[in-house]
Amino acid sequence: MARLNRPGNRFAHTALRIGITAARRALLLVLLLAIVFAAVEVLPGDAAGAAAERGESAADLAGRRHALGLDRPLWERFAGWMTSLPTGDLGTSARGQRVTALLADPLPNTLVLTGTAFAVTAVLSLLLGCWGAARPGRPTDRIIGHVSTAAFAVPEFVVSAVLLLVLSLWTGWLPAVTVTGGDGTPASWTMLIMPVLALVIPQTGWNARVVRGALADQAATPHVEAAHLDGLPQHLILLRHQLPGAVPAIATGLATSTGLLFGGAVVVETLFNYPGIGTVLAGAVSARDTPVIAGVVICAGAVVSLVLLAADLVRHAVPGVRA
Structure with a gap:
């Protein structure tokens, strides 16, 4: 038993578990790619017909x-x-x-969009979740819970439509569509605001509830109850005792949101004419272009898998409950 508890053995065990998890995700990604190929195959028409020009003969096709x-x-x-x-x-x-050349410019643009949305989502979710947890059962806590649930329930295309209506058509504060510069990136950083908000609002609603729930679970642990009995201020208990133990659950929730951000980016990029892989994917589906669709899927899947792997590392490095 003592040998199993040695640091080297624990490290090897953790590395083995993470390796197995990574292998399973790689197999799932291969399965997803196989489904993509099959799904495009059953769609009416094919890439040759979609790219055909008027007047082409059957022999040309x-x-x-x-x-x-x-x-x-x-x-x-x-x-x-x-x-x-x-x-x-x-x-x-x-x-x-x-x-690879076709995705060379759109992929970095999508990574900027989803990366910014991920960072903003993480900050807002932590602030809202901690704010509600610092006032358990009070009106502020209930309001944050209700608003978070409503925000997560609204699809990205509805959020996008409301943002376009309010921030562009009514007020004229922000441009309605994205204009690209000579390098293929948005001509102004302001053109990122509405696409980022369209992704952030639903995911912040989900993750704020994850943070609040994780902190609530930690509030019931013995060391947190002992801190209350010792008379420590609520904000110190939250930051020093509840939040560290809630990190694994919070990291998992945020990592899961990465896939949802990429999925939402397909809709958001199309609506805002943003030059990302979502726009490329929409065109590839219309053209029945299987290699392009598979290329987008593998790029997005690789990024999501890396983020999930980072969450696994956090979950194994940080204990769920502090002793």
């Missing part, structure tokens, strides 16, 4: 299908794409562009 490899079995196309993936090759789009 058949030649394009052959050039794109659409005459090969689905499993063979998927296996070929997966085989090239470890080398960084995401395939070629239906219009002959390398998918």
